[in-house]
Amino acid sequence: MSYKVGILGMGTVGTGVAKILLDPVGRHAILQSVEIKRVGVRSLNKDRGIILDPSIFTDDLEAVVTDPNIDVVIELIGGIEPARSLILQAIAQGKHIVTANKAVLARYGDEIFTAATAKGVYVMLEAAVGGGIPIIQTLKQALGANKITAVTGIINGTTNYILSRMSANPHESFAEILADAQALGYAEADPTADVDGYDATDKIAILASLAFGDRIKLEQIYREGIRHVTSTDVARAAELGYVIKLLAIARNHEGLEIRVHPTLVPKDHPLASINGVTNAITVAGDPIGEVVLSGAGAGMGATASAVVADLINIVAAIQVQPQRPNQLMGCSHHHYATVKPITVSTSQYYLRLLAYDHAGVIGDLGNCFGKYEVNLETILQKHHHQGLAEIIVVTKVVSELNLQTALTEIRSLAALHSIPTVLRLLA
Known part of the structure:
Protein backbone atom coordinates (compact mmCIF):
# COMPACT_ATOMS: atom_id res chain seq x y z
CA MET A 1 0.00 0.00 0.00
CA GLY A 132 17.89 16.49 14.90
CA ILE A 133 17.97 15.78 18.66
CA PRO A 134 15.25 13.17 19.36
CA ILE A 135 14.03 14.92 22.51
CA ILE A 136 10.28 14.70 21.84
CA GLN A 137 10.16 10.93 21.48
CA THR A 138 12.63 10.59 24.36
CA LEU A 139 10.21 12.40 26.68
CA LYS A 140 7.07 10.74 25.28
CA GLN A 141 8.37 7.17 25.13
CA ALA A 142 11.95 6.32 26.09
CA LEU A 143 11.73 8.02 29.49
CA GLY A 144 8.09 7.17 30.07
CA ALA A 145 8.90 5.11 33.18
CA ASN A 146 10.51 8.11 34.88
CA LYS A 147 9.26 10.91 37.07
CA ILE A 148 10.82 13.86 35.29
CA THR A 149 12.17 16.49 37.67
CA ALA A 150 13.92 18.88 35.28
CA VAL A 151 14.54 19.67 31.63
CA THR A 152 17.37 22.12 30.95
CA GLY A 153 18.65 23.04 27.55
CA ILE A 154 20.56 25.14 25.11
CA ILE A 155 17.82 25.17 22.49
CA ASN A 156 18.62 28.22 20.42
CA GLY A 157 21.65 27.96 18.17
CA THR A 158 21.88 31.66 17.35
CA THR A 159 22.36 32.78 20.94
CA ASN A 160 24.71 29.90 21.66
CA TYR A 161 26.84 30.94 18.69
CA ILE A 162 26.95 34.55 19.91
CA LEU A 163 27.83 33.66 23.51
CA SER A 164 30.42 31.09 22.39
CA ARG A 165 32.10 33.72 20.20
CA MET A 166 32.05 36.23 23.05
CA SER A 167 33.75 33.65 25.25
CA ALA A 168 36.40 32.77 22.67
CA ASN A 169 36.99 36.35 21.51
CA PRO A 170 36.48 38.73 24.45
CA HIS A 171 37.50 41.75 22.37
CA GLU A 172 34.48 41.33 20.08
CA SER A 173 31.24 43.07 20.98
CA PHE A 174 27.76 41.61 20.98
CA ALA A 175 26.83 43.81 18.00
CA GLU A 176 29.85 42.68 15.95
CA ILE A 177 29.20 39.01 16.58
CA LEU A 178 25.48 39.36 15.85
CA ALA A 179 26.31 40.98 12.50
CA ASP A 180 28.59 38.03 11.67
CA ALA A 181 25.88 35.57 12.70
CA GLN A 182 23.46 37.30 10.34
CA ALA A 183 26.01 37.20 7.49
CA LEU A 184 26.55 33.46 8.09
CA GLY A 185 22.80 32.77 8.12
CA TYR A 186 22.73 31.81 11.81
CA ALA A 187 20.61 34.85 12.71
CA GLU A 188 17.68 36.45 10.93
CA ALA A 189 17.73 40.05 9.70
CA ASP A 190 15.40 40.71 12.64
CA PRO A 191 17.05 38.65 15.42
CA THR A 192 14.43 39.46 18.06
CA ALA A 193 12.98 35.95 18.35
CA ASP A 194 16.41 34.51 19.06
CA VAL A 195 18.34 37.09 21.07
CA ASP A 196 15.36 38.13 23.19
CA GLY A 197 14.51 34.54 24.09
CA TYR A 198 11.15 34.11 22.33
CA ASP A 199 12.28 31.09 20.29
CA ALA A 200 13.64 29.28 23.35
CA THR A 201 10.45 30.14 25.27
CA ASP A 202 8.27 28.51 22.61
CA LYS A 203 10.43 25.40 22.73
CA ILE A 204 10.60 25.01 26.51
CA ALA A 205 6.80 25.39 26.67
CA ILE A 206 6.53 22.31 24.45
CA LEU A 207 9.14 20.32 26.38
CA ALA A 208 7.64 21.23 29.77
CA SER A 209 4.21 20.10 28.63
CA LEU A 210 5.61 16.71 27.62
CA ALA A 211 7.81 16.37 30.70
CA PHE A 212 5.22 17.32 33.31
CA GLY A 213 1.97 16.28 31.69
CA ASP A 214 0.01 19.52 31.45
CA ARG A 215 -0.44 22.27 28.92
CA ILE A 216 1.57 25.45 29.43
CA LYS A 217 0.48 29.06 29.05
CA LEU A 218 3.26 30.81 27.22
CA GLU A 219 2.76 34.10 29.06
CA GLN A 220 3.56 32.43 32.41
CA ILE A 221 7.12 31.62 31.35
CA TYR A 222 9.77 34.08 32.56
CA ARG A 223 11.81 35.26 29.56
CA GLU A 224 15.04 37.22 29.42
CA GLY A 225 17.33 37.54 26.40
CA ILE A 226 21.05 38.10 25.99
CA ARG A 227 21.28 41.69 24.70
CA HIS A 228 22.54 42.99 28.05
CA VAL A 229 25.31 40.37 28.40
CA THR A 230 28.68 42.00 27.74
CA SER A 231 32.17 40.72 27.04
CA THR A 232 33.08 41.95 30.52
CA ASP A 233 30.46 39.65 32.04
CA VAL A 234 31.74 36.73 29.97
CA ALA A 235 35.29 37.42 31.17
CA ARG A 236 34.26 37.80 34.81
CA ALA A 237 32.24 34.58 34.64
CA ALA A 238 35.30 32.77 33.26
CA GLU A 239 37.44 34.07 36.16
CA LEU A 240 34.88 32.61 38.55
CA GLY A 241 34.84 29.22 36.79
CA TYR A 242 31.69 29.64 34.66
CA VAL A 243 30.53 30.13 31.10
CA ILE A 244 27.39 32.06 30.16
CA LYS A 245 24.68 30.26 28.20
CA LEU A 246 21.10 31.11 27.34
CA LEU A 247 19.28 28.28 29.12
CA ALA A 248 15.68 27.18 28.96
CA ILE A 249 14.80 25.57 32.29
CA ALA A 250 11.71 23.67 33.39
CA ARG A 251 11.84 22.02 36.78
CA ASN A 252 9.47 20.70 39.37
CA HIS A 253 10.88 22.12 42.59
CA GLU A 254 8.14 22.69 45.15
CA GLY A 255 6.01 23.67 42.18
CA LEU A 256 6.65 24.03 38.46
CA GLU A 257 9.21 26.64 37.36
CA ILE A 258 9.73 27.47 33.69
CA ARG A 259 12.15 30.19 32.64
CA VAL A 260 14.50 31.30 29.89
CA HIS A 261 17.48 33.51 30.73
CA PRO A 262 21.25 33.83 30.39
CA THR A 263 22.83 31.66 33.05
CA LEU A 264 26.27 31.10 34.54
CA VAL A 265 27.05 27.40 34.01
CA PRO A 266 29.95 25.73 35.86
CA LYS A 267 32.75 24.84 33.45
CA ASP A 268 32.56 21.14 34.40
CA HIS A 269 28.82 20.90 33.60
CA PRO A 270 27.89 18.99 30.38
CA LEU A 271 26.20 22.08 28.91
CA ALA A 272 29.27 24.29 29.39
CA SER A 273 31.16 22.68 26.50
CA ILE A 274 28.31 23.02 23.99
CA ASN A 275 29.47 25.70 21.57
CA GLY A 276 28.54 27.25 18.25
CA VAL A 277 25.06 26.52 16.88
CA THR A 278 24.89 23.11 18.58
CA ASN A 279 21.93 22.40 20.87
CA ALA A 280 21.94 20.23 23.99
CA ILE A 281 19.29 19.19 26.49
CA THR A 282 19.60 17.49 29.87
CA VAL A 283 16.69 15.57 31.35
CA ALA A 284 16.70 14.61 35.03
CA GLY A 285 14.36 11.90 36.23
CA ASP A 286 13.71 9.14 38.73
CA PRO A 287 15.11 6.50 38.47
CA ILE A 288 17.34 7.23 35.46
CA GLY A 289 19.24 10.21 36.88
CA GLU A 290 20.44 12.63 34.21
CA VAL A 291 20.43 12.10 30.44
CA VAL A 292 22.19 14.47 28.02
CA LEU A 293 21.27 14.75 24.35
CA SER A 294 23.15 17.02 21.95
CA GLY A 295 23.39 17.63 18.23
CA ALA A 296 22.58 19.97 15.39
CA GLY A 297 19.71 22.19 16.45
CA ALA A 298 18.73 23.39 13.00
CA GLY A 299 19.57 23.11 9.32
CA GLN A 321 -3.77 -0.10 13.93
CA PRO A 322 -5.46 2.17 11.41
CA GLN A 323 -8.55 2.72 13.60
CA ARG A 324 -6.94 2.73 17.05
CA PRO A 325 -4.48 5.59 17.70
CA ASN A 326 -1.26 4.75 19.49
CA GLN A 327 -1.49 6.47 22.89
CA LEU A 328 2.29 6.94 23.06
CA MET A 329 2.15 9.10 19.93
CA GLY A 330 -0.87 11.17 20.83
CA CYS A 331 -1.51 13.98 23.31
CA SER A 332 -3.42 13.21 26.51
CA HIS A 333 -2.97 16.64 28.15
CA HIS A 334 -6.21 18.45 28.89
CA HIS A 335 -5.40 20.77 31.81
CA TYR A 336 -3.10 23.75 32.22
CA ALA A 337 -0.18 23.63 34.62
CA THR A 338 0.22 26.18 37.38
CA VAL A 339 3.59 27.81 36.80
CA LYS A 340 5.27 29.60 39.71
CA PRO A 341 5.98 33.29 39.11
CA ILE A 342 9.64 34.22 39.02
CA THR A 343 9.17 36.34 42.15
CA VAL A 344 8.86 33.23 44.33
CA SER A 345 11.84 31.42 42.80
CA THR A 346 15.24 30.98 44.42
CA SER A 347 18.66 31.00 42.82
CA GLN A 348 22.26 32.02 43.14
CA TYR A 349 23.02 35.30 41.41
CA TYR A 350 25.97 37.00 39.74
CA LEU A 351 25.90 40.80 40.04
CA ARG A 352 28.17 43.36 38.42
CA LEU A 353 27.97 46.79 40.02
CA LEU A 354 29.76 50.05 39.31
CA ALA A 355 30.38 52.29 42.29
CA TYR A 356 32.16 55.55 42.85
CA ASP A 357 35.55 54.84 44.34
CA HIS A 358 34.66 55.92 47.86
CA ALA A 359 35.77 54.37 51.14
CA GLY A 360 33.19 52.09 52.75
CA VAL A 361 31.22 51.16 49.62
CA ILE A 362 31.80 47.43 50.14
CA GLY A 363 30.54 47.73 53.71
CA ASP A 364 27.44 49.62 52.58
CA LEU A 365 26.65 46.94 50.05
CA GLY A 366 27.15 44.20 52.62
CA ASN A 367 24.81 45.92 55.04
CA CYS A 368 22.05 46.24 52.43
CA PHE A 369 22.37 42.63 51.37
CA GLY A 370 22.40 41.43 54.96
CA LYS A 371 19.32 43.46 55.81
CA TYR A 372 17.30 41.41 53.30
CA GLU A 373 18.91 38.03 54.04
CA VAL A 374 20.93 37.98 50.85
CA ASN A 375 23.99 35.98 51.88
CA LEU A 376 27.12 36.42 49.80
CA GLU A 377 29.48 33.75 48.53
CA THR A 378 31.92 36.07 46.76
CA ILE A 379 32.49 39.81 46.63
CA LEU A 380 35.38 41.21 44.61
CA GLN A 381 36.47 44.73 43.74
CA LYS A 382 37.94 44.84 40.26
CA HIS A 383 39.49 47.46 38.03
CA HIS A 384 39.22 51.18 38.59
CA HIS A 385 38.24 53.25 35.57
CA GLN A 386 37.30 56.91 35.38
CA GLY A 387 36.68 57.06 39.12
CA LEU A 388 34.47 53.97 39.18
CA ALA A 389 35.16 50.64 40.87
CA GLU A 390 33.73 47.46 39.41
CA ILE A 391 32.34 45.17 42.10
CA ILE A 392 31.48 41.53 41.38
CA VAL A 393 29.10 39.77 43.73
CA VAL A 394 28.03 36.12 43.76
CA THR A 395 25.24 35.34 46.20
CA LYS A 396 24.34 32.12 47.88
CA VAL A 397 20.88 30.71 47.11
CA VAL A 398 18.40 33.49 47.85
CA SER A 399 14.84 34.34 46.96
CA GLU A 400 14.20 36.51 43.93
CA LEU A 401 11.99 38.77 46.02
CA ASN A 402 14.67 39.36 48.68
CA LEU A 403 17.32 40.02 46.06
CA GLN A 404 15.23 42.54 44.14
CA THR A 405 14.24 44.31 47.37
CA ALA A 406 17.90 44.59 48.35
CA LEU A 407 18.84 45.89 44.89
CA THR A 408 16.14 48.55 45.09
CA GLU A 409 17.75 49.91 48.25
CA ILE A 410 21.26 49.54 46.87
CA ARG A 411 20.33 51.67 43.84
CA SER A 412 19.59 54.52 46.23
CA LEU A 413 23.10 54.47 47.75
CA ALA A 414 25.02 57.64 47.02
CA ALA A 415 28.14 55.61 46.26
CA LEU A 416 26.44 53.47 43.58
CA HIS A 417 26.73 54.45 39.92
CA SER A 418 24.78 51.54 38.34
CA ILE A 419 24.07 47.80 38.29
CA PRO A 420 24.80 46.78 34.68
CA THR A 421 24.25 43.05 35.09
CA VAL A 422 22.19 40.63 37.16
CA LEU A 423 22.43 36.97 36.06
CA ARG A 424 21.42 33.66 37.61
CA LEU A 425 23.64 30.66 38.22
CA LEU A 426 22.65 27.15 37.24
CA ALA A 427 21.44 25.33 40.33
Missing part, protein backbone atom coordinates in the same frame (compact mmCIF):
# COMPACT_ATOMS: atom_id res chain seq x y z
CA SER A 2 1.23 3.48 -0.85
CA TYR A 3 0.92 6.37 1.61
CA LYS A 4 0.45 9.79 0.08
CA VAL A 5 2.13 12.85 1.57
CA GLY A 6 1.41 16.52 1.03
CA ILE A 7 4.15 19.01 1.88
CA LEU A 8 3.41 22.64 2.73
CA GLY A 9 6.56 24.64 2.07
CA MET A 10 9.60 23.71 -0.01
CA GLY A 11 12.28 25.86 1.56
CA THR A 12 15.45 24.53 3.17
CA VAL A 13 13.76 21.91 5.35
CA GLY A 14 11.11 20.96 2.79
CA THR A 15 13.82 20.40 0.22
CA GLY A 16 15.70 18.21 2.70
CA VAL A 17 12.58 16.14 3.37
CA ALA A 18 11.92 15.69 -0.35
CA LYS A 19 15.51 14.56 -0.95
CA ILE A 20 15.15 11.85 1.69
CA LEU A 21 11.79 10.65 0.37
CA LEU A 22 13.12 10.55 -3.21
CA ASP A 23 16.10 8.44 -2.13
CA PRO A 24 14.68 5.76 0.20
CA VAL A 25 17.24 3.04 -0.55
CA GLY A 26 19.26 2.16 2.54
CA ARG A 27 16.83 3.97 4.84
CA HIS A 28 13.87 2.57 6.80
CA ALA A 29 11.87 0.12 4.67
CA ILE A 30 8.63 2.02 5.35
CA LEU A 31 9.86 4.88 3.15
CA GLN A 32 9.53 2.59 0.13
CA SER A 33 5.76 2.94 0.51
CA VAL A 34 5.67 6.74 0.86
CA GLU A 35 4.90 9.01 -2.10
CA ILE A 36 4.98 12.80 -2.34
CA LYS A 37 1.55 13.53 -3.78
CA ARG A 38 1.36 17.34 -3.69
CA VAL A 39 3.56 20.25 -2.67
CA GLY A 40 2.15 23.63 -1.67
CA VAL A 41 4.44 26.63 -2.21
CA ARG A 42 4.14 30.40 -2.33
CA SER A 43 6.06 30.69 -5.61
CA LEU A 44 5.79 28.20 -8.46
CA ASN A 45 8.77 29.62 -10.34
CA LYS A 46 11.53 29.08 -7.79
CA ASP A 47 14.25 26.54 -8.66
CA ARG A 48 14.57 24.21 -5.67
CA GLY A 49 17.30 21.96 -7.02
CA ILE A 50 15.32 18.71 -6.70
CA ILE A 51 13.72 16.44 -9.27
CA LEU A 52 9.97 16.48 -8.67
CA ASP A 53 7.19 16.40 -11.24
CA PRO A 54 6.24 20.08 -11.71
CA SER A 55 2.59 19.07 -11.90
CA ILE A 56 2.47 18.23 -8.18
CA PHE A 57 3.32 21.81 -7.18
CA THR A 58 0.56 24.27 -6.38
CA ASP A 59 0.34 27.73 -4.88
CA ASP A 60 -3.11 26.85 -3.54
CA LEU A 61 -2.14 25.65 -0.07
CA GLU A 62 -5.70 24.70 0.85
CA ALA A 63 -5.79 22.33 -2.10
CA VAL A 64 -3.07 20.28 -0.40
CA VAL A 65 -4.84 19.92 2.95
CA THR A 66 -8.21 19.11 1.35
CA ASP A 67 -6.90 16.61 -1.21
CA PRO A 68 -8.77 13.36 -0.39
CA ASN A 69 -5.84 11.26 -1.62
CA ILE A 70 -3.37 12.65 0.94
CA ASP A 71 -2.83 10.74 4.19
CA VAL A 72 -0.23 12.94 5.92
CA VAL A 73 0.37 16.68 5.69
CA ILE A 74 3.87 17.94 6.49
CA GLU A 75 3.68 21.62 7.49
CA LEU A 76 6.96 23.48 6.94
CA ILE A 77 5.87 27.01 6.04
CA GLY A 78 6.46 28.37 9.56
CA GLY A 79 4.90 31.38 11.23
CA ILE A 80 1.47 31.54 12.81
CA GLU A 81 -0.86 32.05 9.86
CA PRO A 82 -1.76 30.48 7.55
CA ALA A 83 0.04 27.55 9.21
CA ARG A 84 -2.41 27.27 12.12
CA SER A 85 -5.50 27.39 9.91
CA LEU A 86 -4.06 24.91 7.43
CA ILE A 87 -3.13 22.45 10.19
CA LEU A 88 -6.63 22.63 11.65
CA GLN A 89 -8.18 22.26 8.21
CA ALA A 90 -6.06 19.20 7.50
CA ILE A 91 -7.04 17.66 10.85
CA ALA A 92 -10.71 18.29 10.06
CA GLN A 93 -10.15 16.34 6.84
CA GLY A 94 -8.82 13.41 8.88
CA LYS A 95 -5.19 13.85 7.91
CA HIS A 96 -2.20 13.23 10.16
CA ILE A 97 0.21 16.13 10.72
CA VAL A 98 3.98 16.43 10.91
CA THR A 99 5.20 19.93 11.77
CA ALA A 100 8.37 21.78 12.71
CA ASN A 101 6.37 24.82 13.79
CA LYS A 102 7.16 25.50 17.46
CA ALA A 103 5.51 28.95 17.38
CA VAL A 104 2.11 27.56 16.40
CA LEU A 105 2.35 24.63 18.83
CA ALA A 106 3.41 26.80 21.77
CA ARG A 107 0.52 29.21 21.20
CA TYR A 108 -2.24 27.02 19.78
CA GLY A 109 -1.27 23.53 20.86
CA ASP A 110 -4.40 23.18 22.97
CA GLU A 111 -6.64 23.88 19.97
CA ILE A 112 -4.61 21.70 17.61
CA PHE A 113 -4.22 18.68 19.88
CA THR A 114 -7.84 18.81 21.04
CA ALA A 115 -8.96 18.74 17.40
CA ALA A 116 -6.53 15.91 16.58
CA THR A 117 -7.71 13.79 19.51
CA ALA A 118 -11.35 14.28 18.52
CA LYS A 119 -10.56 13.27 14.94
CA GLY A 120 -8.29 10.36 15.88
CA VAL A 121 -5.24 11.61 14.02
CA TYR A 122 -1.63 12.22 15.02
CA VAL A 123 0.21 15.53 15.32
CA MET A 124 3.94 14.85 15.38
CA LEU A 125 6.45 17.55 16.32
CA GLU A 126 9.94 16.14 16.75
CA ALA A 127 11.41 18.77 14.43
CA ALA A 128 9.90 21.66 16.42
CA VAL A 129 12.51 21.46 19.22
CA GLY A 130 16.20 20.66 18.97
CA GLY A 131 16.44 19.98 15.24
CA MET A 300 18.38 21.06 6.40
CA GLY A 301 19.77 17.68 7.42
CA ALA A 302 18.96 17.74 11.13
CA THR A 303 15.43 19.07 10.81
CA ALA A 304 14.53 16.97 7.77
CA SER A 305 15.76 13.89 9.64
CA ALA A 306 13.35 14.62 12.49
CA VAL A 307 10.44 15.29 10.11
CA VAL A 308 10.91 12.03 8.23
CA ALA A 309 11.29 10.08 11.49
CA ASP A 310 7.86 11.37 12.53
CA LEU A 311 6.46 10.39 9.15
CA ILE A 312 7.84 6.86 9.56
CA ASN A 313 6.21 6.57 12.99
CA ILE A 314 2.84 7.66 11.62
CA VAL A 315 2.92 5.24 8.71
CA ALA A 316 4.01 2.39 10.99
CA ALA A 317 1.19 3.15 13.42
CA ILE A 318 -1.57 3.31 10.81
CA GLN A 319 -0.28 0.14 9.16
CA VAL A 320 -0.71 -1.79 12.41
